[in-house]
Amino acid sequence: MKEPIQKKWIWVGFVLLILFNAPWYLPEGMIEPYILGIPFWALISVGLSLILCAYLSWLCMTQWNLIEDEEEEEFEKERRQS
């Protein structure tokens, strides 16, 4: 049985990804260098946003299982009966 709320590391990761999404740690007004025509700071932010997407998606699939097995077993039984 897996429940995301029970695992502290999940929330440490979530808070860090949100906290560093805004570029407060870089000097105000910084534009260059450009990478692929986009300011580097914006690229970092986009990168962190994509990591957040991947992280949450992965958490949903691997760290959440409360009654799934029970439910799927029941569905399987129903399928066989019908």
Add this chain to the structure above:
Amino acid sequence: MELQFGGTDALIILGAYAVLMIVIGWIAGRGKKLGKSVGEYYLAGRNLGFITLFFTLYATQYSGNTIVGYAPTAYREGFSWLQSIPFMTAIIGVYLIFAPRLYVIAKRAKFVTPTDWISYRFESKRVTIVAILLMLWGLGNYLLEQLVAIGHAVSGLTAGAIPYGYAVIGFIIVMLIYEWLGGMRAVAVTDVLQGIILLVGIFVVLIGALALAGGSLSGVSETIAATEPQKIGVPDLQTNINWISMILLAGIGAAVYPHAVQRIYSAKSERTLKRSFARMAWMPPITTGLVLVVGIICIVLYPGMDTWQSEQVIGILANDIAAMHPFYYWMMIIFFGGIVGAIISTADSVLLSFSSMVSHDIYGKYINPNATDERKVKVGKFVGIVVVFLLLWIAWNPPGTLYQIFVLKFELLIQVAPCFLLGLYWKRLRATPVFWGMVIGATIAGVMTLTGNNTLYGIHGGIIGLIANFVVCVIGSLMMPVSEDYKKHIHTKTSIHDNGVQM
């Protein structure tokens, strides 16, 4: 928005679209005993599969405002509107806090509305009533926003052939018909169609905007850096704080929206729910992310617009794209059809949720506790009409920019969050502090907004109210004596194991 490319062609597309939605609603509800059960009518029999659940989550969370409101914001704020990607993604993170357990309890206790959880957990009339008022306020405001937007989008698309007022009334009638015919099933199945059109629309307008800008983003960045460097440089500290505050506000607010919570109840299984969320986590980059790129390109294409002018920027862009080639002309009609669909797909979910809360919570719990499900569904349908036309009356005087209303509705709604985030796991949490927490949080958020101080050092009033709300909940509960029996009672109710506790 006066669109020159629309007119009769758009009229045909919109007409076909309206008929298609009614047919889908009819098919979705055919043969089901919708009027006889609140679970069937409001939650699609708690049996939504992966594809429908995913698209109904998508089309409901992303409305027409995602394009019509966010592109102008990107135009005005520049690259700092990158925040629109993580704030939509954070919703899934907040879901992960409460949805897994709420799903299990809701299936067992057969919840229909979010209020069912609140009255089940706190057993307090005043907590339930304040929560209902906050949620209805948020929903009402959200629905109002959608109604205003439908009128603008349709009258713009048809170049005024369908005037604003007729557009709103026409599409409301279409929405009510398919909702009555198929309930939540109709809403969810039409969401599949509306979600797909919205996605296609965003890709098409991005391609068009890129073509207009000469096909490359590097030129765009350099031009902005030369003309409006404040839109491309690292933002100041206050904007950065506001960025994080917005992630929290939207992430928590959108996750505890009543219609969002009801989608947790509607899932066929835990597997379906978590798979849908896992895919939803990837939608912000290809939805709000692409809209951001469109808004940024517009900074170069249409420099120097003020706030009011920039609100029209998507219409102006669509006109210019449509003028390039007949292919783009038709693509822009589909794009605006997608916007209309996105607005309706959000409005129908909000309306259904609103009706369910009035009929099941207010009428079914307090006015006529002995009412049958059939009666409640009838009351819900009637309430739907009254609410829509009441809001319509308000909609004739639409408020300022769309983004401001968007923030406003979250400020109060978000105050119910402790009921879910703390209530599910902390057994000591008591009804009295929860009640005062919501009242104090909502008052702080409301006063800040009404006095024109939406933010303090970049932090939204809703978040400041929510912090106060959490503090009151925690300190108040710790100060109240709690018996072992009470803790055991709450433990039984909130456990994932079936202890035979029902509503």
